[in-house]
Amino acid sequence: MTTALSVNNVTVRFAGLVAVSDVSLDIEAATVCSMIGPNGAGKTTLFNAITGFVTPSEGSVKFNGIELAGRKTHAIAKAGVRRTFQGGGLFGDMTVLENVLCGMQGTLGTGFLGTLLGFPSARRAEREAVDRAMLLLDDMQLASHADRLVSELPFGLQRQVDITRALAARAELIMLDEPAVGLSVADCDRLAEVLRQVTSRGVTVLMIEHNMNLVMQASDKVAVLNYGQLLATGTPAQIRSNESVLEAYLG
Ligand SMILES: Nc1ncnc2c1ncn2[C@@H]1O[C@H](COP(=O)(O)OP(=O)(O)O)[C@@H](O)[C@H]1O
Ligand SMILES: [Mg+2]
Structure with missing residues (x-):
């Protein structure tokens, strides 16, 4: 197994507020990792720190061994990191x-x-x-x-x-922000299949998702954020039976 994305001790502060606190997370190449956690937990901020929309106050983010922290969004995209946005970014009239x-x-x-x-x-x-x-x-x-x-x-x-x-843009890491929003159960099942197709091409996926059906079905690893901190990581089965996760989130 090779590590594709390596988040090391990342902290993001906004004028005194610590949105992400000392988070470390490794994601193996060609796997799906889901980030879950209550609203305000810091999921989007961590996404932004990986894609260059915010600069981490501390820590490093390495993709295929290349430091991304502090680099511009287009340089990060060029390194193979692609983010899809909620509501698309697709051209509807094309x-x-x-x-x-x-x-x-x-x-x-x-x-x-x-x-x-x-x-x-x-x-x-x-x-x-x-x-x-x-x-x-x-x-x-x-x-x-x-x-x-x-x-x-x-x-x-x-x-x-x-x-x-x-994939057409030769992404090596695809980052999805709540891809299951608005989808039916059948759509979610299909999306899980699509993600397997993506990883079978050697591409890594990191997604923020609240839909537990999709998370449990599609993830190799689940990372739980709570109050900016990494509360737990593990397989879907491990996360489902983790006491502190149940208390904080799934409860
Ligand atoms: N640009 C910003 N400026 C100030 N505070 C922010 C900013 N972005 C997010 N926050 C704060 O950081 C915390 C984490 O937010 P966010 O990353 O959006 O959480 P999540 O995506 O898990 O719901 C929240 O308290 C939010 O209000
Ligand atoms: Mg968010």
Whole structure:
């Protein structure tokens, strides 16, 4: 097992308030880790500290051995860390395929200008990009939806497109903030399958989630935050039977 993400003694303070307090957490490559905890526990702040939206007051965050703490969001994204946002960030008036192609944009050799000017090399690159996007959509069982507008898809499929776009962008760590919000039980089961597909590609997942059905089903590891501190980590079964977790949260 190799550690993909290593959070070491991270503390985040906001004007006297300690939102995250001395948290250390390792996540193995190609596994799913879920962060749970009551509102105000510091989950989003820890996410922000990993993705560069806030700078940790103390501690280090290493991804594949590279220090992320203190680096800019785009540098962190370039290191392979992708975050999906609640409510998407998908382009609703574009098709599924076009959204996935947008994810690939930064990974292609030629820019929009070359395509506009009709360079043969750009056209070839575009064809290859479409082929690669369709292969990926096929793997994610979304190929039959490729030409549908994202805004016309049910929530569950939109969530899957969002994850697929992150894969298209060659994400190595995908961070999901409450992906189960608004999903039916069947959608959650499908999402758990999608996450298994993601980890089978060698990609690591860290998610904030309140939906225990999804957390227990999809996680290799669960980390419980409470008042900014890491209360417990363990397998879903260990967390379910942990006394202090039951008291603080699941109770
Ligand atoms: N930008 C900010 N400025 C000041 N306080 C913040 C900021 N962001 C979060 N907090 C505070 O930090 C604590 C943790 O919040 P948050 O990380 O959003 O918790 P969670 O996501 O677990 O609900 C809360 O007390 C919240 O009010
Ligand atoms: Mg939050």
